Amino acid sequence: MTRPDPERDRTTAHKARLVAFVLAGTMLLWMGAQFVGGQMGWDPRYVFLFDFAAIAAFFWALVVTYQIWRSRQG
Structure with a gap:
């Protein structure tokens, strides 16, 4: 069994947190844009x-x- 690498674990955790924030933020912004666009009558292309x-x-x-999944495999 290999020894744990705290630096690699920290990097992996940082990437996972970043992905979580991007997913949540994207969903909120997208839903907000859809709502505002519908209320303001934006052209569909926008x-x-x-x-x-x-x-x-x-x-x-x-x-x-x-990439996170692959790095955890090795």
């Missing part, structure tokens, strides 16, 4: 910009989560 930004943030979070 609301789609928020959709694409949310998709990009979710994809980034997926990639970083995969």
